[in-house]
Structures are given as C-alpha cells and as structure tokens.
Amino acid sequence: MKKWILITTAILILGIIGAVLAYKFVYNKPHIDFEKATPDFILPAMEVYNSYKISRHEASEKYTGKVLQVTGTLSKIETPDSLTIAVFAIEEGMFGDEGIRCSMLEGQASKIQDLAGNEVTIKGFCTGFNDTDIIMEYCSLIE
Amino acid sequence: MNRILIVIAVLILVSPAFAQKYITKNGYIKFYSETPVETIEAHNRQVNSALDSQSGDFVFKVLMKSFAFEKALMQEHFNENYVESHKFPSASFIGKISNIQDVKFTQNGKYNVTVEGDLTIHGVTKSIMENGVIEVAGDRVTGVSKFILKPADFDIRIPKTVINNIAEEIEVTVEVKLEKYKG
Known part of the structure; x- marks a missing residue:
C-alpha cells in the first residue's frame, strides 16, 4: 500500500516538474537574441541587394529567414515613431531610395545616430524583399 | 515584375502629373486575437504603402516574417504552420478609396472613407470593403482602418490543439503615415 502511495506521489511530482519545464522552455521559450547570434552570411550590403534584384527566388531561398551581417555606406537614419531604421540606399527606384532597411534593436539605436555617410557593419534577421527593399529586423551595429 | 509593383509604377509614373502621390515604407499593421484562454498580438512596422490622391488608388x-509576437513560440507557429511564410512571404492589398473625392488634401482634417479592393494573404485573394479614416495634416496623410478577418477565409488552418487559443475572427489594424512623394 505504502509503495503505491510513493509511486503515485513520484509520478505526480515528475508530472508537475515536466509541466513547469514545458511552460518555461517550450510555451514561454525566449526569443532569439539576435545581438549575440552568429551570422549565417557575412557580405557587402550591395551583394545582398543585387542577389534579390537578379533572382528574387534564389536569394530568398538563401537569405530570407537568416541572420545576415552586411557592410556598406550608411545612407541615412530614419526615426518613424519609436523605430530607428538604418538605411543602405543602393539605387534610386520608383519608390525613392531602394536598398536595405535595418530596424535597429532598442539598445542599438543611439549607436548609429551619427554614422550616416560612414561605412558600417550591421547584423540582423533578414525577413525578405518587399519589391523595393530588403528588410532586416532586430539589428545591431558591429563595432 | 509582380502585380503590386506594376500598380505602384502606374501610381507614380503614369497618373496625371497634377495628381499627388503619397508613400511610406514604415506603415504599421497589427493582428489582435482574443479568446478566454489567451490574447495574441503581432506588430509589423515596415509596411510599404502608396496612395494616389486623385484616383484614390491605394x-x-x-x-x-517581419511580424513580431510577444512569445517566440507563437511567432514560430505563425510563420511555419499558419501563414507558411516560406511559401507565401508577403501579404498585399491592391484597391482604392472609393470616395476619395470627399477627402480635401489641401485642407487639414479627418475624413471618413471606404476602402475596397483585393487582399492577398497566404496566397489567397479576397475582395474586401472596409471603413477607414484619412487625416490630412500638411504634407502628411495618415490612413487608419480597423477590420475583422477570418483565418479560415484565407485557407489558414489552426490545429485542434490550439483552437481555443486563437480567435476565429482576428482584428486587423492598418495605420499608414504617408508623406508627399517628391520624386
């Protein structure tokens, strides 16, 4: 009788521990820390842009959903609402400047404020090409 | 060149010279789902948008993949299982503000508008007609619309295991702060 109580209690405790771990590490698993993430590709900003322009499908297969570390001349910084967007303008299109638009992480925004016109390296998560620009999210400046 | 790019090109290049175009690359779209079990929100702040003030084309x-969720697991399920962003990387709307003549672009103020056109999500295109508000403030035009979408209408299947977590009707908010195109 006593043995059954012990077994039941042990199963119950293991079940509770399992549920707590599943809640913490599966349901509530943290977002990827893109600032610390290892880049999948390190390349010039121009090369990424040209790849999407030449073959959107091939470039998308290769770069979309990947962490890219791109280097180029930072054209401008835009600050719509609470965002800070670092822009590598590569050519003039029908929608104004076209290139790579990098949405900076909150703690990174102040680091690039004065860097327009300089060569910079930015790392972030590439979400694709929207017909005019390549979009990168969760970006950080590589110093 | 795909359809939306052709429409943007027509908006900017072919429309009469006196028609003014407004554009933004930083529009905002939010999804909101509420059930007794869970509230889910997703935000996207890099939305491309254009409006022709004469024809009303919008x-x-x-x-x-630019939609950000509070929980990483939700973001993963959204991309991999629901909208299958690897197969259908973007969503788009091509339509017009049907009562654009009611909006006085030279006079600051708020104007009620009706937006109608084709919304494509998950590779499925549906015709929609929704209400919105256009606010004119100098060279800036802000367009806001809030409406309801059903994932099932776009062939987005929610697995039974999470059916109680995701609402059958999702509230969508679109807010675009468009600037006069000076190109």
Whole structure:
C-alpha cells in the first residue's frame, strides 16, 4: 500500500516538474537574441541587394529567414515613431531610395545616430524583399 | 515584375502629373486575437504603402516574417504552420478609396472613407470593403482602418490543439503615415 502511495506521489511530482519545464522552455521559450547570434552570411550590403534584384527566388531561398551581417555606406537614419531604421540606399527606384532597411534593436539605436555617410557593419534577421527593399529586423551595429 | 509593383509604377509614373502621390515604407499593421484562454498580438512596422490622391488608388505590401509576437513560440507557429511564410512571404492589398473625392488634401482634417479592393494573404485573394479614416495634416496623410478577418477565409488552418487559443475572427489594424512623394 505504502509503495503505491510513493509511486503515485513520484509520478505526480515528475508530472508537475515536466509541466513547469514545458511552460518555461517550450510555451514561454525566449526569443532569439539576435545581438549575440552568429551570422549565417557575412557580405557587402550591395551583394545582398543585387542577389534579390537578379533572382528574387534564389536569394530568398538563401537569405530570407537568416541572420545576415552586411557592410556598406550608411545612407541615412530614419526615426518613424519609436523605430530607428538604418538605411543602405543602393539605387534610386520608383519608390525613392531602394536598398536595405535595418530596424535597429532598442539598445542599438543611439549607436548609429551619427554614422550616416560612414561605412558600417550591421547584423540582423533578414525577413525578405518587399519589391523595393530588403528588410532586416532586430539589428545591431558591429563595432 | 509582380502585380503590386506594376500598380505602384502606374501610381507614380503614369497618373496625371497634377495628381499627388503619397508613400511610406514604415506603415504599421497589427493582428489582435482574443479568446478566454489567451490574447495574441503581432506588430509589423515596415509596411510599404502608396496612395494616389486623385484616383484614390491605394496599395500596401507587408513581409510576413517581419511580424513580431510577444512569445517566440507563437511567432514560430505563425510563420511555419499558419501563414507558411516560406511559401507565401508577403501579404498585399491592391484597391482604392472609393470616395476619395470627399477627402480635401489641401485642407487639414479627418475624413471618413471606404476602402475596397483585393487582399492577398497566404496566397489567397479576397475582395474586401472596409471603413477607414484619412487625416490630412500638411504634407502628411495618415490612413487608419480597423477590420475583422477570418483565418479560415484565407485557407489558414489552426490545429485542434490550439483552437481555443486563437480567435476565429482576428482584428486587423492598418495605420499608414504617408508623406508627399517628391520624386
């Protein structure tokens, strides 16, 4: 009788521990820390842009959903609402400047404020090409 | 060149010279789902959008992987299982503001508008007609619309295991702060 109580209690405790771990590490698993993430590709900003322009499908297969570390001349910084967007303008299109638009992480925004016109390296998560620009999210400046 | 790019090109290049175009690359779209079990929100702040003040032509395009969720697991399920962003990387709207003549672009103020056109999500295109508000403030035009979408209408299947977590009707908010195109 006593043995059954012990077994039941042990199963119950293991079940509770399992549920707590599943809640913490599966349901509530943290977002990827893109600032610390290892880049999948390190390349010039121009090369990424040209790849999407030449073959959107091939470039998308290769770069979309990947962490890219791109280097180029930072054209401008835009600050719509609470965002800070670092822009590598590569050519003039029908929608104004076209290139790579990098949405900076909150703690990174102040680091690039004065860097327009300089060569910079930015790392972030590439979400694709929207017909005019390549979009990168969760970006950080590589110093 | 795909359809939305052709529409943008027509908006900017072919329309009469006196028609003014307004554009933004930083539009905002939010999804909101509420059930007794869970509230889910997703935000996207890099939405491409253009409006022709004369014809009322209005378009937007958004990359699905740019939607940010509070929980990483939700973001993963959204991309991999629901909208399948690897197969359908973007959503778009091509349509017009049907009562554009009611909006006085030279006079600051708020104007009620009706937006109608084709919304494409998950590779499925549906015709929609929704109400919105256009606010004119100098060279800036802000367009806001809030409406309801059903994932099932776009062939988005929610697995039974999470059916109680995701509402059958999702509230969508579109807010675009368009600037006069000076090109």
